[in-house]
Amino acid sequence: MTVLVTGGAGYIGSHAALALLDAGRKVVVLDNLSQGHRWAVPAGAAFVEGDCGDYELVRKLVADHDVTAIMHFAGSIIVPESVVYPLDYYYNNTVNSRALAQAAVDAGIRHFIFSSTAGVYGEPAKTPILEDFPSKPISPYGTSKMMTEKMLADASVAHDMNYVALRYFNVAGADPEGRAGQTSRKATHLIKIASQAATGVRSHLEIYGEDYETPDGTCIRDYIHVSDLANAHVLALEYLENGGESDVMNCGYGRGFSVKEVISAVKEVSGVDFPVKLAERRPGDPAALIAGADRVREKLGWVPKHDDLEMIVRHALDWEESLKTRQVVDAA
Ligand SMILES: NC(=O)c1ccc[n+]([C@@H]2O[C@H](COP(=O)([O-])OP(=O)(O)OC[C@H]3O[C@@H](n4cnc5c(N)ncnc54)[C@H](O)[C@@H]3O)[C@@H](O)[C@H]2O)c1
Ligand SMILES: O=c1ccn([C@@H]2O[C@H](COP(=O)(O)OP(=O)(O)O[C@H]3O[C@H](CO)[C@H](O)[C@H](O)[C@H]3O)[C@@H](O)[C@H]2O)c(=O)[nH]1
CATH class of the missing domain: 3.40.50.720 (NAD(P)-binding Rossmann-like Domain)
Structure with a gap:
């Protein structure tokens, strides 16, 4: 079994x-x-x-x-x-x-x-x-x-x-007890990259486009x-x-945050005002992706415990810091 x-x-x-x-x-x-x-x-x-x-x-x-x-x-x-x-x-x-x-x-x-x-x-x-x-x-x-x-x-x-x-x-995020997290060799995900910028693993973060049809012009994700x-x-x-x-x-949770909202959350939680640059749109990025998330709750009885952007960011940052001691941080 x-x-x-x-x-x-x-x-x-x-x-x-x-x-x-x-x-x-x-x-x-x-x-x-x-x-x-x-x-x-x-x-x-x-x-x-x-x-x-x-x-x-x-x-x-x-x-x-x-x-x-x-x-x-x-x-x-x-x-x-x-x-x-x-x-x-x-x-x-x-x-x-x-x-x-x-x-x-x-x-x-x-x-x-x-x-x-x-x-x-x-x-x-x-x-x-x-x-x-x-x-x-x-x-x-x-x-x-x-x-x-x-x-x-x-x-x-x-x-x-x-x-x-x-x-x-x-x-996004990492195990709340610090037992696991994201350690991919070629990180591309926004919260991972922002966490690396906040912990000094990267020099800065780039926003891929701010001319989308969203309230602040940046893409929204769940x-x-x-x-x-x-x-x-x-x-x-x-x-x-x-x-x-x-x-x-x-x-997903059925709600979204823009790239700028995520960056603000990472800066707020980390207390680090890392440099952010504007870059071209990345090909293939839809403006907004938000899950209709009823089915997973109804069919599986799934009740999320961590539907909180600050908490997700906190756990991602804690993991990024812990990686420094493991000496497995990838070159950025
Ligand atoms: N990370 C995301 O946001 C996301 C979103 C949607 C779907 N997914 C899917 O979730 C799954 C896990 O993603 P992740 O973020 O943990 O990626 P990851 O790269 O951290 O993990 C994938 C793992 O699979 C292993 N692997 C790859 N090819 C293999 C093979 N042929 N045989 C055995 N091992 C192999 C890799 O060594 C790695 O440990 C993937 O299938 C991915 O497409 C991820
Ligand atoms: O340095 C960065 C990284 C990302 N972004 C933006 O942040 C948003 C989220 O980007 P991610 O790369 O974190 O995630 P994606 O929405 O592109 O990708 C997600 O959806 C994909 C399918 O659409 C795959 O499933 C993928 O694994 C999953 O993380 C996008 O608007 C992206 O352009 C930036 O502005 N700067």
């Missing part, structure tokens, strides 16, 4: 592994360490270094560890990079997910939880975004995730395996605390184990 967590040496997967362990579950992490860190895997979890697309390896570790469910976080996550290297993204996010799903079906795994993204919606016509809005991704990253969602939908009809695809909005998101995964697993039907669910 073990949960296989692919990508559990990475940011969100390590928090999910912690949440599973906290809930009394057994966990085995599979990660190729292309982005993650061995030390980020929680102490209570078993670890196998390898690729989630390695069918034989997955079959073996499922048998060795008595795996009954899979949470699939492993993947490549940088939207602009996916535009430059689309085939790499289709390989890692779609082809490898197909192999993992095949191994799951062949091994009789009955429950599968998949890390999807708000990126499947592309440029939505309006916000809040509901799950039944059309999937029209505008990047290879979004398409690679949408294709995996569709594979799982078809596989769940043909085989005895139910699934939930959780479509994350903007994930920032969700990573520990609330991790908890949604534990609830999704219980839901599937209790016979819940396969579904897709947005993960």
Whole structure:
């Protein structure tokens, strides 16, 4: 009765592994360490270094560890990079997910939880975004995730395996107890970058455009605390184990903050007035992405504990400071 967590040496997967362990579950992490860190895997979890697309390896570790469910976080996550290297993204996010799903079906795994993204919606016509809005991704990253969602939908009809695809909005923050946080080698996320600027890891922050059709001209996003998101995964697993039907669910709080509001919060909480420069728009940034977030609450009984921008920022800053002592801060 073990949960296989692919990508559990990475940011969100390590928090999910912690949440599973906290809930009394057994966990085995599979990660190729292309982005993650061995030390980020929680102490209570078993670890196998390898690729989630390695069918034989997955079959073996499922048998060795008595795996009954899979949470699939492993993947490549940088939207602009996916535009430059689309085939790499289709390989890692779609082809490898197909192999993992095949191994799951062949091994009789009955429950599968998949890390999807708000990126499947592309440029939505309006916000809040509901799950039944059309999937029209505008990047290879979004398409690679949408294709995996569709594979799982078809596989769940043909085989005895139910699934939930959780479509994350903007994930941020760190474990409140300081046990985990974001340590990606190529940080691109706003709160991570602002935290690095506030703690002196970066010299400054750039705002990518202030001419959007929003109240202050900067983009609005729905920032969700990573520990609330991790908890949604534990609830999704219980839901599937209790016979819940396969579904897709947005993960956000249903409210948004602009880039300037986030920067103000980071300055306020840190007490550091780091330099901010105005830069060109970043291609592919929709003006506003806010989750319609009722389904995850209604179907999973999810009640977030950290729906507070200052708290998210506080935890991100604490983690950034702690990284200095671990000597794993990436060059900015
Ligand atoms: N961070 C976000 O805001 C966000 C938003 C939406 C969706 N997601 C999705 O959530 C998942 C986790 O994202 P994250 O932010 O934790 O990223 P991350 O890069 O911190 O973690 C991904 C982990 O997967 C591992 N990995 C990558 N390819 C692998 C492979 N083929 N086999 C085994 N391990 C592999 C990496 O080494 C890394 O540890 C991803 O699938 C991502 O697309 C993230
Ligand atoms: O240094 C920075 C970094 C970001 N931004 C802005 O801040 C907002 C948020 O940007 P992030 O990079 O933090 O997040 P995204 O909204 O681009 O990305 C999110 O949604 C994507 C799909 O749309 C992926 O799922 C991705 O992993 C997830 O974090 C955007 O308007 C971006 O332009 C800046 O102004 N400066």
